[in-house]
Amino acid sequence: MELFILATFILGYTAITLEHSIKIDKLVPALLMMVICWTTIALNIDGIQNWIDPHSGKLTSLVGANHELKAELLETTLLHHFGKTAEILIFLMGAMAIVEMIDHYEGFATFKKLIKTKRKIKILWIVAALAFILSAIIDNLTATIVLISILRKIVKDTNTRMWYAGFIIISANAGGAWTPIGDVTTTMLWMANKITTGEVMKLLILPSLVCTLIPLAIASFMPVFKGTINQEVTEEKQNKYGPFMLIFGLLMIVFVPVFKTITHLPPYVGMMFSLSVMAIVAEYLSNRTIHITHSDREGLEGEQAHTGPTMKALSKIEMPSILFFLGILMTVASMESLGMIFNFGQTVNAKIDENVFITLLGVASAIIDNVPLVAASIGMFTQDTDATIWHFIAYAAGTGGSMLIIGSAAGVVAMGMEKISFFWYLTRISALAAIGYFAGIGVFLLLS
Secondary structure, three states: OHHHHHHHHHHHHHHHHOHHHHOOOOHHHHHHHHHHHHHHHHHOHHHOOEEEOOOOOOEEEOOOOOHHHHHHHHHHHHHHHHHHHHHHHHHHHHHHHHHHHHHHOOHHHHHHHHOOOOEHHHHHHHHHHHHHHHHHHOOHHHHHHHHHHHHHHHOOOHHHHHHHHHHHHHHHHHHHHOOOOOOHHHHHHHHOOOOOHHHHHHHHHHHHHHHHHHHHHHHOOOHHHOOEOOOOOOOOOOOOOHHHHHHHHHHHHHHHHHHHHHHOOOHHHHHHHHHHHHHHHHHHHOOOOOOOOOOOEOOEOHHHHOOOHHHHHHHOOOHHHHHHHHHHHHHHHHHHHOOHHHHHHHHHHHHOOHHHHHHHHHHHOOOOOHHHHHHHHHHHOOOOOOOHHHHHHHHHHHHHHHHOHHHOHHHHHHHHHHOOOHHHHHHHOHHHHHHHHHHHHHHHHHHO
């Protein structure tokens, strides 16, 4: 049974990586392999010998247990993992909605005003700094979309803009790694109580900075960033509430870790609070009274009712990404429940140094999506909260994906927006990203 589930995961993940070739959205194999894995366990439940207790996290022997006990344990475990996964998904949906509300008021256009220079190297450093800071607050994917959209209005030359996009990817991934809300993998570790806000920020801010600054320093001497851009930097009319909604929305997201520290409630509760407050302000500013739970109301056509900022934001949430995370996390949970991941972790600990393994995990995240890698590592290691290994995993998984354009959500979206080829990025950006990645590891190991 274990071999069949492992084969299902490998085949499913292969289909995910070949998404563009086979023309099937990655959420389809993710959901399918989740169903197959849990169905296989349910149909072979009487043959299960060992099981990871969902509450204690310890491997428990089921030898001699009857069918009813095993069935009850399966149901309890499935509900436990679904609950933990739902916490992450609800958190992400809240963050996405707040970002969409900011965008509704053209809040991100405020950043364009910060780029008044025409010198290429200055634009590079400004854009990289914005990517690093912005991704730490929202996420690396959104930060990349926002900054590339702004660059299109400033840098008209496609080849030059591709170079800028490459450094946005590096900076956004590094910026997302050092805060619990900046990258989905760091958020997973935070919500699993493996890291705390203060410690992850304190321990990863310097390695993440080095990961960004080293490639930027090298780029400062590259011919492509010499000289000035030819286009005029023009001022554009912006929504009068844009700057306010940008600052207010970012503060609401930053408030989520504060809320958790004060109340000790799960992060998704704080995100729902921030979303509620943001929605109240957005609806007030738009002078509308659209209800968050209804798309139609008396006196308005359905299409008109969707024009309120709250309904617009909720309708733009990326449900395919949410369902993809559901499939991936629940599939990994099935292997974790059988003890497969725990046993693999024990084998790794016995044969490979932890630091070497996590470094390789970061390299692997350039090829394999970092979400399942981090999900697996959570079930693989048993160290206490804020142990060095968890912060190292957060850094490696968050920044390692920059080494290939397909290795991160930021890279994939930049690839689509600017039509950057895999080999263009490999021959021009990958080496710089790798230098930054390993330099950051060196700083992290020195600090720890």
